[in-house]
Every structure is written in structure tokens, then in C-alpha cells.
Amino acid sequence: MARKIGSRYTANQILGRGSAGTVWLxxxxxxxxxVKLLREDLASDQELVGRFVQERTALLGLEHPHIVTVRDxxxxxxxxxxxxxxxxGTDLRTRLERxxxxxxxxxxxxxxxxxxxxAAAHAAGVVHRDVKPENVLLDMQGPLGPGGAHPALLTDFGVAKLIDSPKRNRATKIIGTPDYLAPEIVEGLPPRAAVDIYALATVLYELLAGFTPFGGGHPGAVLRRHVTETxxxxxxxxxxxxxxxxxxxxKAPASRLRASELAARLREQLPTLTGMPPxxxxEPDPSEEAAEEPAPSVPQGEPVRRRGAVSLVPGAKPDSNRDTHTSMRVPAPDELAGGAHGTARAPRATGAPRPGSARHKAAVRRRRVTLGVAGVVLAAVVGVGAWFASSDGDDHPAPATHSTSTP
Known part of the structure; x- marks a missing residue:
């Protein structure tokens, strides 16, 4: 059913839903x-409406071939x-799922x-803050690039910042998507341009591996991994x-490349990647992650949601396809230090268990049992061999020795 949006636009058909609102054709x-129509309960927030208007100039001024332009x-x-x-076209998440x-x-x-x-946004002083496959659109009408890739456009600039409330969020809350949050956000520092670089590198890792480097399990565990794991x-x-x-x-924001440097360095790699298969x-076994991480407290009979499945807006129903945002308190330093330091979700050859996982531990136990049995068998063999040697001495006595004594 069509509906009027202001005096100039008509929304005719729903294209998709998200935890922040609905996208219409x-x-x-x-x-x-x-038309991205934000939730009605958000529209009734006068503080948010004020920030929405304040961001108008910045959002309307972002124009680039790889940015979805905000017209109004x-x-x-x-x-x-x-x-x-x-x-x-479609979004990158849809292609990745396919x-x-x-x-x-x-x-x-x-x-x-x-x-x-x-690079264009950062030059204009705008930080995206929510780079993820859902916010990357693929233009199916554009020319094919390396590897059959369609041109990619980044969308939803400013949405995370608009919904984020400084009064509610300062040093107490985290708003974003757990799998892609930079460590400095987890530690309560203000988001700078480097947080987008971290999120984009996470997206690249996910496109290559099929899973994010620190994702899986309860959102709190995901946030801790960003700070403590490599x-x-x-x-x-x-x-x-x-x-x-x-x-x-x-982990240190200053160590990351700038967006323009990253784009140039990536394109330098393209000739060496031509023809390389996926x-x-x-992918890490969810049952292994469940065994390694403390289970979240959920009402009996309710499923445990994974991969950061926490609504952006308190009390909101889940998205039609996925939940991608979380709003939770910043972990205390002792909580962040409580996790094991080491390698998170280490990729491995197909079929090989991940070190430290339940499957890996079971394999270690099996090897220990096997070695124990082998030790018993070896001891038995040695014992039998000794018995045969002793038995052989009884059946064939050694020649008698003669001694002489001086009378």
C-alpha cells in the first residue's frame, strides 16, 4: 500500500526491513x-529529530561514485x-549468504x-560507524570488475550516529554491530575514522573466510575477543x-592504514589474485563455541541467539532476516582482561578441529587413551619377552664351571 512521505515523495513497495526501520521503493x-523510513518510536524522540536535522548538511554533501547519495x-x-x-542490485550480505x-x-x-x-567520507569529516555487508550495495547494472564483482556502494551513512544518543551512550553503552566493532569502541573511546578501517578489514576477512575473525557466541564474548584476541x-x-x-x-587505531592507502594497496594486489578460487x-563449529564461552542467561525454552543477535532499539522485535545491532554497556577493564589471550577462531584446513575446541579436546583425549593402551601393550610385550628369555635359560642350562681349591 502506497503512503506519502512528506510532500514530495511516495513510498510504494517495501524493499527490506532492519532494526532501525524499513526501506521502501x-x-x-x-x-x-x-526511502529509508525510521521507526515511529524513533521519530517521536525529539532529541533524535534534532540531531537528524543537524546532520542534514553533512549527509547531503556526501557525493562519490561508491556512496549511495542521500537526496533528502x-x-x-x-x-x-x-x-x-x-x-x-542486492546487498553484499545477500551475496555472501548465497x-x-x-x-x-x-x-x-x-x-x-x-x-x-x-576515503571521501573521512575527508569530509564523516565517520560511518557501521560498516558491514548489509550496508554495502552491489550495482547489478554496473560493469563487472575483477573476479566478476559488481561495483560496490556504501550506504546508511550517519544512521548509527543519528540513533546513538550521546547522553545515553557516553562511556556506558556500545551501539553498533558486535562482529565489526573496533577495540577502542569496546573500551569506551569515541569513534574516529580508524573504526571504519577496522570494520572494513573484518568484512574483507569475512568475504574470504566465510566468517568474521572474532564473531560467534554471546555478544559479550565477541566484544572481549576484539580487545584480547589475535x-x-x-x-x-x-x-x-x-x-x-x-x-x-x-588493536591500536594509529597502526591502521588510512582509507585511501587501503584502497590503493588492495588494487595493487588484484593482478596476483586473478583466477584464484575461493x-x-x-567455519568454526557453533557447538564448539558454545562449549568454550559461558552461555548467556535466557528464559527457559527460548533459543540462544548467536552472532550479535541483539536489537538496536530496546524492546524491538527481531529483523525480518537478521539482527545485527547491539546496545550494551562497556565491559569493565577486569572483564576485558578476563578472557584468554591468544588466537581467536583460528582458520584451519577442512575437517581439522580448532585448537582448544571441544572437538580438539576430545581428539586429544582419544590420543591419550590410544597412547595409554599402546603403553600397556608395550609393557606386556616386554614382560612376555622377559619371560621367554628366562624360560629359555631353564630349559637349556649353562655348562657347569669347575673350580679348583688348594688342598
Whole structure:
């Protein structure tokens, strides 16, 4: 059912839903548009509406070939909406769910496009704060690039900042998507441009591996891993590409590359990635993660949600397809220090158990039992051998020795 958005736009058809609102296919004075209509309970928040208007100039000023342009911001009664260019295609999450992981050339080409978009935004003083596959759109009408990748455009600039309340969030809350949050956000520091680089490197890792480097399990465990854990090399990719990922996943923000540097360095890697198939690595077993992390407290009979499945808005129902945001308190220093330091969710060859996992521990126990049995068998063999040696001496007495004594 069509509905009017302000005086200039008509929303005709729902394209998708998210924890922040609904995206509609709309019509405006200049043709088709995408209208992101924020939740009505958000529109009734006068503080949020004020910040929405304050961000208008910054959001409308972001223009780049790899940014979904915001054409207008509408505040009308209970309607709070961003009117954006319509991209004929799909989002990166949908492609990732369909293919599980991408060929390295395609993954790098897509991430390089997004890095270009971030470079333009950072130059304008805008930090995205919520870089993830859901916010990367693939233009199916654009020319194919390396690895068959369609042009990538970054969307939803400013949405996380708009919904984030400084009064409610200062040093007490975290708003974002757990799998992609930089360590400094977890520790309560203000988000700078480097948080987008960290999130984008996490996206690249996910495109290559099929899973994020620190995700899985309860959101609190995910946040702790960002601060305390490190990643190991993904098998099968060039060392130069891996070093880029490592640098951009550095715990210290100053150690990460700038967006423009990352885009240039990634494109330098493309010739070496041509024709390389998707990596063959196992995704961590959820049952292993459940065994290693303390289970969250949930009402009896309710399923335990994984991968950061906590609503952005308190009391909100889950998204139609996934929950991607979380709002939770900043962990105390002793909580962050409580996790084991080491390698998080280490990729491994297909079929091999992850060190420290329940399956790995079971394999170790089996090896110990096997070695124990082997030790018993060996001891028995040695004992039998000794018995035969002794028995052989009784059946065949040694020649008698003669001694002489002096009378």
C-alpha cells in the first residue's frame, strides 16, 4: 500500500526491513528513489529529530561514485526518513549468504570500492560507524570488475550516529554491530575514522573466510575477543594481502592504514589474485563455541541467539532476516582482561578441529587413551619377552664351571 512521505515523495513497495526501520521503493520529483523510513518510536524522540536535522548538511554533501547519495531528509509528523538514490542490485550480505565466500579477486575489488567511499567520507569529516555487508550495495547494472564483482556502494551513512544518543551512550553503552566493532569502541573511546578501517578489514576477512575473525557466541564474548584476541593467517592467500588485513585489524587505531592507502594497496594486489578460487577453510563449529564461552542467561525454552543477535532499539522485535545491532554497556577493564589471550577462531584446513575446541579436546583425549593402551601393550610385550628369555635359560642350562681349591 502506497503512503506519502512528506510532500514530495511516495513510498510504494517495501524493499527490506532492519532494526532501525524499513526501506521502501519510492517515487520523487526526479524519478525512482529508495526511502529509508525510521521507526515511529524513533521519530517521536525529539532529541533524535534534532540531531537528524543537524546532520542534514553533512549527509547531503556526501557525493562519490561508491556512496549511495542521500537526496533528502524528511521530518514530517511521525515520519523520519532518508531519501536516497535507488541502487538496482542486492546487498553484499545477500551475496555472501548465497555463495558463502567470494573469490579473493572479487572480495578485494569490492572492499577497495568501499575503501574509496570511506576515503571521501573521512575527508569530509564523516565517520560511518557501521560498516558491514548489509550496508554495502552491489550495482547489478554496473560493469563487472575483477573476479566478476559488481561495483560496490556504501550506504546508511550517519544512521548509527543519528540513533546513538550521546547522553545515553557516553562511556556506558556500545551501539553498533558486535562482529565489526573496533577495540577502542569496546573500551569506551569515541569513534574516529580508524573504526571504519577496522570494520572494513573484518568484512574483507569475512568475504574470504566465510566468517568474521572474532564473531560467534554471546555478544559479550565477541566484544572481549576484539580487545584480547589475535587472528592467524588465512591459508591460501598471498602474504602481502594478509599483512594488509593484519595491519587494518591492529588493536591500536594509529597502526591502521588510512582509507585511501587501503584502497590503493588492495588494487595493487588484484593482478596476483586473478583466477584464484575461493578459499577452502572450515567455519568454526557453533557447538564448539558454545562449549568454550559461558552461555548467556535466557528464559527457559527460548533459543540462544548467536552472532550479535541483539536489537538496536530496546524492546524491538527481531529483523525480518537478521539482527545485527547491539546496545550494551562497556565491559569493565577486569572483564576485558578476563578472557584468554591468544588466537581467536583460528582458520584451519577442512575437517581439522580448532585448537582448544571441544572437538580438539576430545581428539586429544582419544590420543591419550590410544597412547595409554599402546603403553600397556608395550609393557606386556616386554614382560612376555622377559619371560621367554628366562624360560629359555631353564630349559637349556649353562655348562657347569669347575673350580679348583688348594688342598
Amino acid at each position: 519510492g517515487e520523487g520529483p526526479e524519478g525512482p528513489v529508495a 531528509l524528511v521530518v514530517d509528523g511521525n515520519d523520519l526518513a532518508l531519501v536516497m538514490d535507488l541502487v538496482r 555463495e558463502r565466500r567470494l573469490a579473493p579477486a572479487a572480495a578485494v575489488a569490492i572492499v577497495a570500492d568501499v575503501a574509496d567511499a570511506l 587472528v592467524v593467517p588465512l591459508p591460501g592467500i598471498p602474504d602481502e594481502l594478509w599483512q594488509l588485513i593484519v595491519q587494518c585489524l591492529a 578459499l577452502d577453510v572450515d
